[in-house]
Amino acid sequence: MRIWGKPRQPTQNPNRVEDLESYPKGQISGNLEETVVFFRESLALCSDLVVKEGVVRNAGGGLLRTAVLYMDGLADKQLIHEFITQPMLQNPLPDEEEGIGRLEQLISATNIRREKDRAKLMQSLLYSSTLVFLEGEAEGLTISTEGWEHRFIKEPITEVSIRGPQEAFNEVLRANTALIRRRIKDPRLAVEALQIGTRSLTDTAILYLQDVANPALVKEVRRRLQEIVVDGIQDSGQLEEYLEDNPLSPFPQVFNSERVDRTVASILEGKVAVIVDGSPYALSMPATFANFLYASEDYYSKFMAATFIRWFRGLAFFIALFLPSLYIALITYHQEMLPTPLMLSSAANRTGVPFPAFFEALLMEVSIELLREASLRLPGTMGQTIGIVGALVIGQSAVQAGFVGPVLTIIVSFTAIGSFVIPSYNTSITIRMLRFPIMFLAATMGIFGIIFGGAAILLHLISLRPFGVGYLEPFQASHWERIDDSIVVRKPTYLMKLRQRYLKPQQLKRRK
Incomplete structure (x- = not known):
């Protein structure tokens, strides 16, 4: 193996x-x-x-x-x-x-x-x-004599941070490699050139530290890129499916970022980055599940504040994934688990609602997804208008018309907020997709369906091994003493002396 x-x-x-x-x-x-x-x-x-x-x-x-x-x-x-x-x-x-x-x-x-x-x-x-x-x-x-028009270096759009560098990649390959080279002034920073696409001949660069990155990892990334046979590549997102070990998994296995500092941090950690000409997003691998719940400003603020915020991100993950399903299970099968005043209040609020709890929640979740997509595809001012109209007018009208109860409106609002807290857009989409089958399981089996769906997701996460690395690293029983940068805790910077062991870097110590 x-x-x-x-x-x-x-x-x-x-x-x-x-x-x-x-x-x-x-x-x-x-x-x-x-x-x-x-x-x-x-x-x-x-x-x-x-x-x-x-x-x-x-x-x-x-x-x-x-x-x-x-x-x-x-x-x-x-x-x-x-x-x-x-x-x-x-x-x-x-x-x-x-x-x-x-x-x-x-x-x-x-x-x-x-x-x-x-x-x-x-x-x-x-x-x-x-x-x-x-x-x-x-x-x-x-x-x-290159002289084509291109977009200048601007602030990140999808990965906004309050504190930290405000530089984002653009669509020019050499400008992106220069941004990384300016931050890593080390002659051992390798920038290998590669062309992908039999017609487009898209320039691609593989970046890594020669004395830090595992040679087996570099060789594997290079091999997978060289085996891609396609007419053309327009964006780095098209490479992700070729680089993933399990393309059928809904969870992303290659990390993408438009921020220069995040890509530089991945390279310094011992990972391999891939930049595609024409794409403002850089890929870094291998990626673990925890990477998609990190934000760049976690490392620019005090460790106590970063740890505190990460706890809330973990809470937001469970809210976005399980909260509507929990509402369906409690209302449909397990009313006795609710306090008596809350149960009576919920029953009174649902008086006159013609749909079961599952169809009621499904109607609201589908409406939220439609409003979200509409606000993204429209220009900025019109998108904000759609959001206000959907949240105030449609939501309030649905409650007054008796299609949904007011409690469900609160549940759906908290669920949407939880999905917005997730820093990674790809992970947020995955959570939104998995929410619907778990809602169906809750409607058919109650709380046991939620447990079954959560266990299935956990087993799938355990089975994923992108580039031979466990997707849930470093959350393994034998690695608890090694955790210094995870969803649970972020140690002070001066105590983080070792690189992540699961990457098998040539130099384990960050400081010589």
Whole structure:
């Protein structure tokens, strides 16, 4: 049995230029006109292809034809004008070099590479580089001139914190790796490059500390990424199902975050992070259930306050998952468990309600889910209006019309608040999904159905082992003495001297 996940059959990775059927094969010739025609015909339906033909003088006063190719919108036109076309028009070719090297010396730009292969030239062009060809030379120059529009570094939107760094990732891969590099100035921070998608060739980066992360974990993450065969990847969320050991589980097994500090903390702990170009969310693995109930500001406030807040998060988890089911079970089967005044009050409030407790709760929960989705899909001001209308008008009208009782309105409100307390959006969705089958069990078997549903969820959580790590780590009987950062307690920072043992890091101590 492998420590870091189940073994899979190795497959050939097609995400390489030499394996792509859509890319042309062969090498360019010294005929400039033939080269330009080749690119024009290959990209005949691409209106954003720009071809600028001109001449350049050699030392003897003769003229040689040149061609500059780039994709409009991907390449920076100002860079092309200042460092490529203008030097070629104003200066003659130097005599010190021969062939394409003369043109390379003339262009005042960095990151220049010579290339003969058509496929690699085409790939560079579509990657926002500029191609320069010279008449009579059977190779061209690829010059890095990235200049696409992108979103600037802003505050986190889905992971808001009161205290702590306010930097979030954006959609540019190199900007995201730079944000991490700025916080971990260690030469042992590895940033491995990988391309995923046979058509999109999406750039992906694997980040980890070479002397801290477990080599078996790094190897397993790299293997799973290399085995992904798909046309294109648009967001890191599409990679999660490929990286999870149990994709059919409703619980997330790969942690995603838009916060730079949380990803940096995961890397320092010995985990592996994955960043996808075009996605403002970074993935880190392996993830445990406790990770999804943490917030970044837990580590920027005093340990007593962080522990106190974590207790309430745990309480909110049980409220969001079991409170409606508990109401159904008590009203339907176990009225004797309620104090007599409360039982009489609840019975009086439900007088005239035409539905059983289960359908009453189901109606309110479905209404809340519809209102939640409506408020998310509408613009900000309209979304707030929908929330107010749903909470005040629809809820009050439903009570006055006799469809639901006022007690259930309070129950549903507390349930919604509990789901909002969960820091992880994916975990919150999971709780909202599991709430409905547990409500059905409560309606059919009462409190025993709730116990059965809770036990089934617990057994499923115990069975999950993302990348060979127990999903409920470190909550194991033999590990209680090791707990220093969990839902139950967070020790003071100066006492947290060891990394999490379940990660099997190469360096267990945080401080050398």
